Amino acid sequence: MGLARRAPVVVALAGAALLFPLQARLDARRTPPPDVLEVLPPRAILPVLTFGHAQTASNLLEIRATNFLMRWLEGMDRLRHEHISRLYDAILTLDPRDAGAYRRASTYFFSVADRSDLAREYLERGVDPARGVPADHPERWTLFVELASIELMGGLGAPEAERLERVRRGGELLMRAVGLPGAPPELETFAQRLATRGLSPLEALRYDEQRWLEAAKHGEPAMRAQAERRLIEARAALIAQALQLIADDVARQAGAPPADLDALWRFVDAAMRNQERNGGPVPAPLAVLREHGVEDPLGVGFRLEEGRVVAPGVDARRLQRLLEERFLRWRQARPGEVPTAEHLGLERAAPHLEVLIDEAGVRVVPR
Amino acid sequence: MSWLGPVLAVAGLAFRESARNRVLHALVGATLLMTGASVVFGWVSGDEQARQLKIVADLSLSAIALLGTIASIFLGTNLVYQEVERRTVYTVLARPIDRGGFIVGKYLGLAGVMAVAVAAMSAGFLLVYGLAGGRPSVGLLVALALTYVELAVVIGVAVFFSVAAHPIEGAVFAFVVALAGHVTADLQRLGADLARDASGVGVVVLEKVLYGAYVLLPNLENFNVRPHAAHGVAIDPAHAGLALVYAVVYVAILLGLATVVFRRKVL
Numbered sequence: 001m002g003l004a005r006r007a008p009v010v011v012a013l014a015g016a017a018l019l020f021p022l023q024a025r026l027d028a029r030r031t032p033p034p035d036v037l038e039v040l041p042p043r044a045i046l047p048v049l050t051f052g053h054a055q056t057a058s059n060l061l062e063i064r065a066t067n068f069l070m071r072w073l074e075g076m077d078r079l080r081h082e083h084i085s086r087l088y089d090a091i092l093t094l095d096p097r098d099a100g101a102y103r104r105a106s107t108y109f110f111s112v113a114d115r116s117d118l119a120r121e122y123l124e125r126g127v128d129p130a131r132g133v134p135a136d137h138p139e140r141w142t143l144f145v146e147l148a149s150i151e152l153m154g155g156l157g158a159p160e161a162e163r164l165e166r167v168r169r170g171g172e173l174l175m176r177a178v179g180l181p182g183a184p185p186e187l188e189t190f191a192q193r194l195a196t197r198g199l200s201p202l203e204a205l206r207y208d209e210q211r212w213l214e215a216a217k218h219g220e221p222a223m224r225a226q227a228e229r230r231l232i233e234a235r236a237a238l239i240a241q242a243l244q245l246i247a248d249d250v251a252r253q254a255g256a257p258p259a260d261l262d263a264l265w266r267f268v269d270a271a272m273r274n275q276e277r278n279g280g281p282v283p284a285p286l287a288v289l290r291e292h293g294v295e296d297p298l299g300v301g302f303r304l305e306e307g308r309v310v311a312p313g314v315d316a317r318r319l320q321r322l323l324e325e326r327f328l329r330w331r332q333a334r335p336g337e338v339p340t341a342e343h344l345g346l347e348r349a350a351p352h353l354e355v356l357i358d359e360a361g362v363r364v365v366p367r
Numbered sequence: 368m369s370w371l372g373p374v375l376a377v378a379g380l381a382f383r384e385s386a387r388n389r390v391l392h393a394l395v396g397a398t399l400l401m402t403g404a405s406v407v408f409g410w411v412s413g414d415e416q417a418r419q420l421k422i423v424a425d426l427s428l429s430a431i432a433l434l435g436t437i438a439s440i441f442l443g444t445n446l447v448y449q450e451v452e453r454r455t456v457y458t459v460l461a462r463p464i465d466r467g468g469f470i471v472g473k474y475l476g477l478a479g480v481m482a483v484a485v486a487a488m489s490a491g492f493l494l495v496y497g498l499a500g501g502r503p504s505v506g507l508l509v510a511l512a513l514t515y516v517e518l519a520v521v522i523g524v525a526v527f528f529s530v531a532a533h534p535i536e537g538a539v540f541a542f543v544v545a546l547a548g549h550v551t552a553d554l555q556r557l558g559a560d561l562a563r564d565a566s567g568v569g570v571v572v573l574e575k576v577l578y579g580a581y582v583l584l585p586n587l588e589n590f591n592v593r594p595h596a597a598h599g600v601a602i603d604p605a606h607a608g609l610a611l612v613y614a615v616v617y618v619a620i621l622l623g624l625a626t627v628v629f630r631r632k633v634l
Contacts, residue, residue: 008467008630012623015616016583022613023582026589029606045408221564 043093050094058095061087062104081113081325082332088122099139102126106146111215112226114325116150123147127176136181144177145187149211156204156237163201202245202284205238236300236314239292242285243302243309246271257307264304268294301366305352312352312366319346319353320364327362373464374472381476385442386483394438395484399491401430406499420501424597427492428510431485432593435518436545439481443525444537446473447629467626474526474622478519485515509607510596516614517590521545523621524585530625530632548587555581589613 050057065087088105095101102122110119126132126143133140148170155166174191177183212234215227243264250267251257258264268289275282282290296302300311326344331337341347341355344362349355356363385391405426409419447470450456459469489511493503524544528537558577561570589610592602 004465005630008623008626010623012620012627015620015623018616019582019613019620022609022616023586023589026586026606026609026613029603029609031595031600031603031606 043089046090046093054094055098058091058098058101061091061094062101065091081109081115081118081328084108084113085118092122092125096131097133097137099126099133099137099143102132102143103139103146106143106150110150110153111230114321116154120147120150123150138182141177141180141183141187144173144180148173148177148191152204153208156201156208163204167204200284202238202241202288205234205241206288209234209238232298232300233314233318235292236298236302236311238288239298240302240309240311242288243268245285246289247304247307247309251307258304261302261304261309264309265294303352310350310352315350316353316364316366319349319355320362323355323357323362323364327357370468373462374468374475377459377464377469377472378475378479381446381473382479383476385446385477385480388442390441391438391480391484394434394441395487398430398434398488401434402427402488402492402495405430406495409499416500420496420499421597423496423499423501424507425593427495428507428514428593428597431488431492431511432514432517432591435481435485435488435514436521436542438484439477439518439521440525440538440541440545442477442480443522444529444532444534444541446477446526447529447625448534448537451632466629467622470526470530470622470625470629474522474618477522477526481518481522482515485511485518504596504599506592506596506599506602509602510593513590513592513607513610516611517587520548520585520587520590520614520617520621523618527621527625527628530629544585545587548585549591551581551584551586552588554578554584585617586613 046057047054065084084105088101091101092098092105102125105122106119106126108119109115109122123143123146127140127147129135133143151166151170151173155163155170158166171191174187178188178191209231212227212231216224216231246268247257247264250264258267268286271283271286272290272294275286292298300314302309302311304310323341323344323346327339330339330343338357338359341349341357344357346355349364352367354365354367356365402423405423406419408426409422447456450459450473456469460466464472492511493507496503496507521541525537525541528541531537532540554577558574558581561577562574592607594600595602
C-alpha cells in the first residue's frame with residue numbers, strides 16, 4: 001500500500017530525471033526548420049494572414065532579423081544581405097508606420113553592408129507619408145537625419161565639388177526635419193550651417209568618429225564589437241587626414257613633401273612645441289593629433305607614400321568590405337564564375353594594397 | 368486488470384461527456400472553416416500550385432494545432448473541477464478506484480475525444496488538400512500525428528491544472544504553459560549567449576538554471592514538424608520516435624503530479 005501511494009511521486013521524479021537525456025537526444029537529432037523566408041507568404045497577402053495583428057507579426061519578424069544579424073555579424077563576408085532585405089520588406093509591409101524599423105534597416109545597410117543605395121531607399125520609403133511613417137509621427141524627423149548622414153558620409157573622400165554638393169543636400173534634408181514633432185530645436189542651427197557652409201573633410205571625419213563612438217555604446221555585444229572596429233577605422237582616417245594636412249603644409253613651405261613618416265612626425269612634434277610656446281588657437285589637424293596622440297596610437301601602421309599618408313591595414317579592411325559585397329552580388333548573378341578586380345569596379349588598387357580574388361572570395365592584404 | 372476496468376469506465380464517461388461539449392464542436396467546425404479558407408488564401412497568393420499547396424498546408428496544420436490546443440485546455444481544465452463542484456466525484460470514488468486511477472481515466476477519456484476531433488480535422492484538411500491538387504505525403508501524416516501527440520501533452524497540462532486550480536485560472540496557466548512550450552529553446556539559447564559573453568559563478572549558475580527550465584518545461588517544439596511537412600522536408604523517424612517517448616514520459620510526470628495534488632485535496 002505504501003508503495004502504491006508513493007508511485008505517483010516516484011513516477012514524477014523518475015520522469016523528470018529521464019527528461020534530461022531524452023531532451024539531449026532530441027536536440028542532437030533536431031533538423032533546423034525551413035528558413036523563415038521560405039514560410040513567408042507573398043507581401044500582398046501578408047497583412048491579411050495576421051488577422052489584425054500585423055504589428056505583432058512585424059515585431060516577431062524583426063526579432064528574427066536581429067537574431068540573424070547577431071548570428072552572422074562576425075562573418076561579414078558571408079552576410080546574407082538579401083535575407084535581411086526581404087525580412088525588412090516583410091516587416092515594413094506589416095507595419096509601415098514603424099519609424100524605428102526603417103532606421104534600423106537603413107543603419108544595417110549603410111553601416112554593415114556598405115549599401116548606401118538600399119539604406120537611402122528604405123529611408124525614402126519611410127519619409128513618404130502616403131506609404132511610410134505618418135506626417136505627425138514623433139520619430140519621423142529621425143529619418144531625415146539618417147538621410148542627411150548618408151549624404152554627408154557619402155561625400156567623404158569624394159572630389160571637393162561633389163562633397164560640397166552632398167553637404168548642401170544633407171543640410172536641406174536636415175531642414176526638412178526641423179519643426180517636425182519631436183525634433184530638437186538645435187537641429188535648425190546645425191542644418192543651416194551645413195546647408196550654407198559645409199564641413200571640411202576633417203570636420204566630416206570627426207563627425208564620423210563621433211557617430212561610431214556613440215554606436216560603440218550599444219547594448220548588444222556583437223553590435224558594440226562591430227562599432228568598435230569601425231571606430232578604429234574612423235579614427236585612423238581622421239588621424240591620416242590630420243597628418244595629410246600637415247604634410248601638405250610642409251610641402252607648400254619647403255617645396256617638397258616630408259621624406260618619410262618619421263620626418264613628418266618630427267614636423268608634428270615641432271609644430272606642437274611651437275604652438276605650446278606661442279599659445280593662441282590650436283589648428284584643427286594639431287588638435288586631432290593632440291587628442292589622439294602621436295606615433296600611430298592605434299597601431300594601424302601609417303605610411304607616407306609619394307606625399308600621401310596611408311594606413312595599409314585599415315585601407316585593406318575598408319576595401320575588402322566593399323569588394324566582398326560586390327563579389328557576393330556578382331556570384332549571385334553569375335554562379336560559378338570568378339570575377340576580376342575590374343568586374344568588381346576596381347580599376348587599380350592603391351600601391352600599398354594587394355587584391356586577391358579566387359573561388360572562395362576576395363582578400364585585400366597590405367603590401 | 369482489476370485496476371484497469373474502473374479506469375476505463377471513468378475514461379468512457381469522460382469521453383461521452385466531452386464529446387457532447389458544444390465548444391468542441393464549434394472549435395472543430397472553426398478549424399474546418401479555416402482549412403477551407405486556406406484554399407482562398409492560397410488562390411490569391413499566386414498561380415504557382417506548389418505555393419498554393421504550401422499555404423493550404425501551413426494554415427491548416429497551424430489551425431489544427433492552435434484550435435486543438437484551445438479545445439484541449441478548455442475541456443481539460445474543467446474535467447476534474449466540475450466533478451468536484453457537482454459532487455459527482457463522491458459516487459465515483461465510492462467505487463473500487465483510487466484517485467490516481469480517476470485522474471488517469473479522465474485523461475484517457477479526453478485524449479480519446481481529442482483523437483476523434485483531430486482525426487475529423489485531419490480528414491477535412493486532407494480532403495481539401497487533395498481537392499486543391501496535392502497528394503498527402505507521409506510527412507504530412509507524421510506532422511498530423513505529432514500534432515495529436517502535442518495535444519496529448521497539453522491535455523496532461525490541462526488535467527493537472529484542473530486538479531490544482533479553478534477552471535479560469537487553470538485555463539490561463541495552461542495556455543501560458545502551452546505558449547511557453549514553443550519558445551523554451553530561447554531559454555537555453557539565452558543561457559548559452561550569457562555564458563559566451565560574460566563569465567563568473569553567477570552566470571554559470573544562471574545558465575544551468577535556464578537549461579533546467581528548458582528541459583523541465585514541456586518542450587512542444589519537439590512535436591512541431593509542421594514546417595518540414597509543408598515544405599516536403601524529410602522528417603527523421605528517430606526524432607518522431609523520441610518525441611513520442613518524450614510525450615509518454617511527460618504525460619506520466621503530469622499525471623503523477625496531478626495525482627499527488629488530488630490525493631492531498633480535501634473533497
